[in-house]
Structure formats: structure tokens, C-alpha cells
Amino acid sequence: MTVRKESRINLLRYQQEEALESKKNNQFVLILGLVALLLAGAMGGAWWSQNQNLQTVKAENIQLQQQVDKLTSSVVSTDTVTKGSGEVDKRSSMINTLQKQVRVKSKHFQDIYLLSIPGITIGKMDVKSDNNFAMSAYCGSQAKFIKFLKELRELDFIKEVKNISSKCNTKTGEVNFNIILVWEEVE
Incomplete structure (x- = not known):
């Protein structure tokens, strides 16, 4: 009886490489997700800042309009009191x-x-x-x-x-x- 030697392939190295590559791919996807999240946060912050600036300008505009109305009413009252001056x-x-x-x-x-x-x-x-x-x-x-x-x-x-x-x-x-x-x- 002759015994045949079967060749043995060491699959452990290939499995380790595959696990390492899978880990790198997962890290890459995680980094891309974090970058996308940061960009979305930055865009949201910029939008919020512009909205706050717009609200401030609107509030100033309302205040100025109230001052103009107040001045107009004071001019009208002054005009009626001292007509002809x-x-x-x-x-x-x-x-x-x-x-x-x-x-x-x-x-x-x-x-x-x-x-x-x-x-x-x-x-x-x-x-x-x-x-x-x-x-x-x-x-x-x-x-x-x-x-x-x-x-x-x-x-x-x-x-x-x-x-x-x-x-x-x-x-x-x-x-x-x-x-x-x-x-x-x-x-």
C-alpha cells in the first residue's frame, strides 16, 4: 500500500488578509460617514447663522420703522400745536x-x-x-x-x-x- 501525501494549503494567511481588508473597508466607510456628518453639521450651522442674521436685520428694520412712525406722529402733533410756524x-x-x-x-x-x-x-x-x-x-x-x-x-x-x-x-x-x-x- 502506498500512502499518498496530499498537499496542504495554508488558508490561515489568506483568511487573515481577508479579515484585515474587511476591517480597512469598514474603517473607510466609517470615516466617510463621519466626514459626511461633519459636512452636514457645517452646512446646518451656516444656514442657522444666516437665519439668525436675517432675523436680526428684520428686528432692526421693525425697530427703525417704529422710530420713523414715532417721529412722524410727533411731527404731526407738533404741526397741529404750532401751525404756521x-x-x-x-x-x-x-x-x-x-x-x-x-x-x-x-x-x-x-x-x-x-x-x-x-x-x-x-x-x-x-x-x-x-x-x-x-x-x-x-x-x-x-x-x-x-x-x-x-x-x-x-x-x-x-x-x-x-x-x-x-x-x-x-x-x-x-x-x-x-x-x-x-x-x-x-x-
Whole structure:
């Protein structure tokens, strides 16, 4: 009788490699899940922050409107008490002019905000005391920046574009820019 030797294959090494590869794949999926969760959290935080800023601006707008209403009522009461006084007429005229300027500038803010083409994100808008208006924003490409700038120049209440500064991220193509605009004088 002859005994045949059967070849034995060591499967332990292959099983260990397969277990190690499975562990690496699980770790990779876990890392991807955590990154996705972090990105979702960051996006939620940005949305919440923008919503808080919007609520703050709305509250300030309501407060300013209440102040305008209060001033208007005080002017009306002053006007009825001291009718015929030249001083009151001057003050009424001044208050009316200021009210008109506030309403016009608020409307211009809204017009610029509504003008924003998709892909333009306005970060900050400020009215300066010398009829200048500063805006900080960013967009996804230089073409969108140029289109937005062209549309701004076509607005009838913009007297001139005083200063433009922009910075393009060469990796992403994103353009951050600051613009100073000069308002048309309200009469």
C-alpha cells in the first residue's frame, strides 16, 4: 500500500488578509460617514447663522420703522400745536426728506439683494455716511462676478462704482469681492 501525501494549503494567511481588508473597508466607510456628518453639521450651522442674521436685520428694520412712525406722529402733533410756524415747516420738510431717504435706501438694498444672480452670495452690505455703499460677497466664478457687476452698473440709483477689489481662488475658482458704490442723491 502506498500512502499518498496530499498537499496542504495554508488558508490561515489568506483568511487573515481577508479579515484585515474587511476591517480597512469598514474603517473607510466609517470615516466617510463621519466626514459626511461633519459636512452636514457645517452646512446646518451656516444656514442657522444666516437665519439668525436675517432675523436680526428684520428686528432692526421693525425697530427703525417704529422710530420713523414715532417721529412722524410727533411731527404731526407738533404741526397741529404750532401751525404756521416756519420752524416747524422746516423740520417737517427735513423729516420727510430723511424718511424718503431711508425708504429709498431700504428699497435699494432690497433691489440689490433681489438682483443677486444664482451663485452670488452677499455676505455684508453697509451704508456709509457719505452716500457710499459697501458690499462684500463671493461667487463661484469670475463670469458670475462680471455679470453681477454689469447688472449693478445698470441700476439707475447707482451713480458710480467707486472701488472694486476681488480675489480668485485658483483651486476652486471662487471669487471673493468687495465693492464700494456711490448712491444717487435723493431729493
